[in-house]
Amino acid sequence: GQNIDQPTEMTATEGAIVQINCTYQTSGFNGLFWYQQHAGEAPTFLSYNVLDGLEEKGRFSSFLSRSKGYSYLLLKELQMKDSASYLCAVVDSNYQLIWGAGTKLIIKP
C-alpha cells in the first residue's frame, strides 16, 4: 500500500528553527509537495520538490532524498503565525496526490 508518515504534533519556540520530517512509500514518484493549513482555512502551497536536494524560499526550505523516500520542511526564525498544520503529499505514478495526516506545529513565545 501507499503510505506517508509525518509526526502528529511538534512544539517549538518563537525565533527558533524546526524541522518537520516526512517519509513515504508510494507506487512511483512524480514530486512532493508541502502545504500549510491554518485552523479553519484552506491548505496553501509552500513548496515542490522533484529532484534531490534543498529548495530554499525565504524562511522556509524543503529537502528531498528520493533514494531514502524522505523529505523535510525547515522553518527558520519561527513566528507565532507559523502555528499551523503542515501537510506532506507525494504525486504517485498515476499522478494522484497521496497525503500525509499532517503535522500540527505549535509555536510558544
Add this chain to the structure above:
Amino acid sequence: ETGVTQTPRHLVMGMTNKKSLKCEQHLGHNAMYWYKQSAKKPLELMFVYNFKEQTENNSVPSRFSPECPNSSHLFLHLHTLQPEDSALYLCASSTSDRDSNQPQHFGDGTRLSIL
C-alpha cells in the same frame, strides 16, 4: 487567496435531508477536486474532474453525487448522509490532473455536521 470559493462555510443537516455544496474557481484551471478531511487523518480524495469529465471516483458511497457543469464550477450533492460523514469538505483546482508539478489551490472548505 480567493481563487477558489466554497459555499456554504458551515452546514448542519439531518440524515434524511438533501443539500448541495458549491465550489467555484476563478483561476482558469481545468481540473477540480473534492476532498474529505477528518481530524488527524490524511486528506481523502473523493472525485476528480478534468475538462468537465470525471476521471476519478475513489469508491465513494452513492449518497455523495458530484456534478461539474463547466471547468469553473463543481457541486457535491448530499443525500441520506450518515454521522460518520461529518467532516470538512475541501474543493481544489489545478491546471490539469496530469501536471504533476503544479500545485492544487484549495477553498476554505465546508464544515459539515450530520445530526
